[in-house]
Amino acid sequence: MPRPISRDTRLCMSLSGRPGNFGTRFHNYLYEALDLDFVYKAFTTTDLPAAIGGIRALGIRGCAVSMPFKEACIPLLDELDTSASAIDSVNTIVADDGRLRGYNTDYSAVASLLASHAVPRDIRFVVRGSGGMAKAVASAFRDSGYRHGTIVARNPQTGPALARGCGYAWLAELGDEEPQMLVNVTPLGMEGGPDADALAFTREQVAATDWVFDVVALPVETPLILLARELGKPVITGAEVIVLQAVEQFVLYTGVRPEAELIEKAAEFARG
CATH class of the missing domain: 3.40.50.720 (NAD(P)-binding Rossmann-like Domain)
Known part of the structure; x- marks a missing residue:
């Protein structure tokens, strides 16, 4: 039975011009499987500064960032991880005590796939x-x-x-x-x-x-x-990229790295 949402449940989210279901299904599957008190929801916005301000003000733990916000969000953050500052592009925001730090897990996912293929x-x-x-x-x-x-x-x-x-x-x-x-x-x-x-x-x-x-x-x-x-x-697919980058986001948000078998089950569920 899923853990009930309470006042202590931590919210993670995504911001995208075209919100999809993959991240929502992937992260929530893992939260339930690992009995973590988190919930994930996808959003879009026509007011990016207000949306980013909401992450800070409401104590939202993390936010995945997709087109067209990956560069536009940077001036609204407090600091950038080297994965984001090196390329001036953010796909992940992590909030700690009201401070927002930007990361780019797309970068590490692509590098990993070039090596594995x-x-x-x-x-x-x-x-x-x-x-x-x-x-x-x-x-x-x-x-x-x-x-x-x-x-x-x-x-x-x-x-x-x-x-x-x-x-x-x-x-x-x-x-x-x-x-x-x-x-x-x-x-x-x-x-x-x-x-x-x-x-x-x-x-x-x-x-x-x-x-x-x-x-x-x-x-x-x-x-x-x-x-x-x-x-x-021979091909490399975006489906491979989205899973690898989502796993790294999950780790940044929760501090937990799932087993490979569980990641594959979550990916299959998210695509369903």
């Missing part, structure tokens, strides 16, 4: 996108020793800035380039979005590459991942 460090890759998540992804590549990268982004400010910050090239469009790894860090293919059926790269570009990495987590099998599998390409 044994992606060669000399590979030529492109990252499509230049927002907060793209900063985390590109920086994880850079700090993991990947030197041959290109940022593909139409935004003439954020695209070149991200490329310069990571020591990579910049292109507004991929054009005729044929990199060995394609990385999508845009909302293209995202479930429930206006571009849910869109591909971040063409069929020809996917056919010509060696690896495909789609950071979009929902659906689990995005149009890009489905195409890559059809063409026999």
Whole structure:
């Protein structure tokens, strides 16, 4: 039987332009399984300063931060962990005695996946996108020793800035380039979005590459991942990213690291 919510129950939350159910189901499953007096709820907002102020004022323990708030929230926090300050992007806020500290668990999740999938460090890759998540992804590549990268982004400010910050090239469009790894860090293919059926790269570009990495987590099998599998390409999925980063958030909020088997059960439940 679930633990009843009381005045002592600690609240964790998420802020996103498009709130989903994965984090809510994942964290609450683990709270119940581990008998932790926590509850998790997803929110969106049209007033970010007020929302962040509410975290501080109400003693909310932690907050996951998604698009489009990952950079905008930074001036509203008291301090940044090195995982966030190195890339100027926050995906996790932890409150301690009214002080708000920003972290970026996306960064560590991507670095971990590059290592576990044994992606060669000399590979030529492109990252499509230049927002907060793209900063985390590109920086994880850079700090993991990947030197041959290109940022593909139409935004003439954020695209070149991200490329310069990571020591990579910049292109507004991929054009005729044929990199060995394609990385999508845009909302293209995202479930429930206006571009849910869109591909971040063409069929020809996917056919010509060696690896495909789609950071979009929902659906689990995005149009890009489905195409890559059809063409026999090894893939890294956003579903893998979302689980790893959520686990690190859970640890930051509760101080408890679940066993691997329990994490997998929570992930399966969250996707259901």
